[in-house]
Amino acid sequence: MPTPAAPGGSRIVAVAGYRPSRIVGNEELAARLDVSGPWIERRVGIRSRRYAQPDESVVDMAATAAGKVLATAGLTARDIDLLVLATCSLPSPMPNGAASVAARLGHPAMAAFDVNAACAGFCYALGVTDGLIRAGTSRRALVVGAEKMTDWVDPDDVDTATVFADGAGAAVVVAADRTEINPVVWGSDGDRADLVTIPDRHSSVTMQGQAVYRWVTTSLAPVALDACRRAGISPADLKGFVTHQANLRMIEHLAAALGATGAAVGRDIVESGNTSAASVPLALSRLIGTGRIRTGDPVLLLGFGAGLSYAAQVVKSP
Incomplete structure (x- = not known):
């Protein structure tokens, strides 16, 4: 067969x-x-x-x-x-x-x-x-x-x-049959891996917050733009923008830098905090549940954090 x-x-x-x-x-x-x-x-x-x-x-x-x-x-x-x-x-x-x-x-x-x-x-x-x-x-x-x-x-x-x-x-x-999850744009900045760490299993997480903030706000808007380009759309076409929920000021800075003026921005951090790898799907589910994005809407997902690792892709909302 x-x-x-x-x-x-x-x-x-x-x-x-x-x-x-x-x-x-x-x-x-x-x-x-x-x-x-x-x-x-x-x-x-x-x-x-x-x-x-x-x-x-x-x-x-x-x-x-x-x-x-x-x-x-x-x-x-x-x-x-x-x-x-x-x-x-x-x-x-x-x-x-x-x-x-x-x-x-x-x-x-x-x-x-x-x-x-x-x-x-x-x-x-x-x-x-x-x-x-x-x-x-x-x-x-x-x-x-x-x-x-x-x-x-x-x-x-x-x-x-x-x-x-x-x-x-x-x-x-x-x-x-067709693409609804567009190509991922991903990478890392391992030279700065010490900015967020858990040194060993007996330690707690440490974070150099100001340095991470500078990295996010100066380095990741081009990643988001590239993800839009690979999806064949402009930021103005986005109906949703869901980033890792690290800090509300980071999220709003990225949305402004991207120029996603018509997009519903995920702000789940206000009530859920920073849930690391869970934050993007939690924020996306909240936008869907509140009706702020609808089936078929293009949504940009952007995760970033320890590593320093990042990944972004444009998807269609279910």
Whole structure:
């Protein structure tokens, strides 16, 4: 029997998010950190964030988000042949989290692996998945970003404790006759990898926030423009702009620099905090859920973070 031809492209058919139930407002952090709630909001744009329960793991949250997106797509785990999990906050290097998520979903035989590009992870995972589908290796895939950053944050460090949070987001990606996930523009700046680190498994995350801010605001607008160019559109054509939710000032600077004047901008950070690899799908799901972007709308996704890694692609909203 001849091998079926590889599809012309891939598309996202559903996106869903999971936010833990515990809401942590700025005032809860302010007293311990000797700052004020308004100071935190002015500095990073966050009013509240979500923390997982002590016994709630990255795998738990990833499986919940994956289950939600499968239900939204009208599929079961048995319909999926690939699961890619983007995360940097697993408690140990083995086993990989994706295999455990697949087992939780009731289909442990599917191909499953992790991607660690930190806050750029979801966009990296989406780019890899698109390539595997185009190659004919996969037909239906789950792409999940999930993080429990609170496991790796020093609660007394004002630079990180005010920012990082927990959550998961997921997308179902399937083969398509035409391109709806456009070519990824990705890369890294490894000479600056020391700007965001977890030195070892006994350490907390460290971040040189001002240096990261300068890198993002001076280096990433051309990446976003290149992603638009590869999709054959201009920034003015975008209906949505979803970046990693690192800092509200960063997000607004990038949107202005790109000139995406007609795009709905993802600002999920205000209520969810910085959830690393989960932030892009969480922000995208919020824009979809509130009706600010509609099916078929072109949306630019841009992930960036530790590494320093970045990835961007224009997709059509499911």
